[in-house]
Amino acid sequence: MSAAPTRVPTSGTGVFSTGRAAIAARTLRTDRWWVPPAITVAGLAIFVGYATIRSFVRTAYWVPEYHYLTPFYSPCLSSSCVPGSSHFGHWFGALPSWIPLGFVVLPFLLGFRLTCYYYRKAYYRSVWFSPPACAVAEPHAKYTGETKLPLIIQNVHRYFFYAAFVVSIVNTYDAIMAFHGRDGGFGFGLGNIVLTVNVVLLWAYTLSCHSCRHIAGGRLKHFSAHPVRYWFWTQVSKLNTRHMALAWTTLGTLMLTDFYVMLVSSHTISDLRFVH
Structure with a gap:
C-alpha cells in the first residue's frame, strides 16, 4: 500500500x-488497530458513568443489619447520611442534593486515578489520541508534554498518593466494621468477602503505584545501607509490574462491591450469611 x-x-x-x-x-x-483504544474508552466510560450516578443517588448505600457501607460513600461525614453509616461522626451538616455524600474523598481519589502513570497512558492514547496506536499519527500538530496547563497538573500524582493511602485505611476500617451480626457481635456473610477482597485489591493497586515505589527506594545511593527500605522496594516493585492489571481490576471490584451493597440494602437480594 x-x-x-x-x-x-x-x-x-x-x-x-x-x-x-x-x-x-x-x-x-x-489491522483493526482501533479496537484496543475503543475498549479502553468503553471501560472508562462505564465506570465513570456508573460511579457518577451512584455517588449522587443517595439511596441503598448502607446495610444497617450488617454494617455494609459502599466505598462510594465512605467516609460519610454529613448529617444527611443515614443513621449508622457515619463511622467517623458528622463533620458537616445537611448537604444539598447536588453534593455527593462522599465529597470529602472523591476528589482525591479521582485525582489519584487521573494522574496515575498507567491511566495517563490509557486515556492519552484512547481519548486524547496521543498517539492512538503504534504507527498511527496523532491528530495534534504540537505537543508540549506535561509542562503546561492542563497536563502539568499530572505532576502532583505523588501528593494524591498520600490521600489514597489514607482512604485505603478508611476502607479497611469499614471492612472490619462490616463483620457485624444482625443482633450485634460478630457476623460473617458473602458481603464481607466482597468488601474484603475489594479492600485487598485497592491496597495492592495503591501500593503498586510508581510514587510508592519511589518513596520506598528512591534517592537511595546504597541499598545495602538500608535493608528495610530495600526489602520494601523489592516488594513494591513486584506489585508495580501488575499495576495495569490492578488498575482495571479495582475499577471492576469497586462497581461490584457497590452493586452488591445496593442490592442487599434495597432488599433486592438477601445477604448469604455464614455466621449470623
Whole structure:
C-alpha cells in the first residue's frame, strides 16, 4: 500500500515536524488497530458513568443489619447520611442534593486515578489520541508534554498518593466494621468477602503505584545501607509490574462491591450469611 505525499509542514512536532516524511494517510496499517483504544474508552466510560450516578443517588448505600457501607460513600461525614453509616461522626451538616455524600474523598481519589502513570497512558492514547496506536499519527500538530496547563497538573500524582493511602485505611476500617451480626457481635456473610477482597485489591493497586515505589527506594545511593527500605522496594516493585492489571481490576471490584451493597440494602437480594 502506498500513499501520495503531502506538503511538508512548516511547523509542528513529531510526525508533523519538518524533518519527517509527509504522508497523507493517517496510517498504513490494515489491522483493526482501533479496537484496543475503543475498549479502553468503553471501560472508562462505564465506570465513570456508573460511579457518577451512584455517588449522587443517595439511596441503598448502607446495610444497617450488617454494617455494609459502599466505598462510594465512605467516609460519610454529613448529617444527611443515614443513621449508622457515619463511622467517623458528622463533620458537616445537611448537604444539598447536588453534593455527593462522599465529597470529602472523591476528589482525591479521582485525582489519584487521573494522574496515575498507567491511566495517563490509557486515556492519552484512547481519548486524547496521543498517539492512538503504534504507527498511527496523532491528530495534534504540537505537543508540549506535561509542562503546561492542563497536563502539568499530572505532576502532583505523588501528593494524591498520600490521600489514597489514607482512604485505603478508611476502607479497611469499614471492612472490619462490616463483620457485624444482625443482633450485634460478630457476623460473617458473602458481603464481607466482597468488601474484603475489594479492600485487598485497592491496597495492592495503591501500593503498586510508581510514587510508592519511589518513596520506598528512591534517592537511595546504597541499598545495602538500608535493608528495610530495600526489602520494601523489592516488594513494591513486584506489585508495580501488575499495576495495569490492578488498575482495571479495582475499577471492576469497586462497581461490584457497590452493586452488591445496593442490592442487599434495597432488599433486592438477601445477604448469604455464614455466621449470623
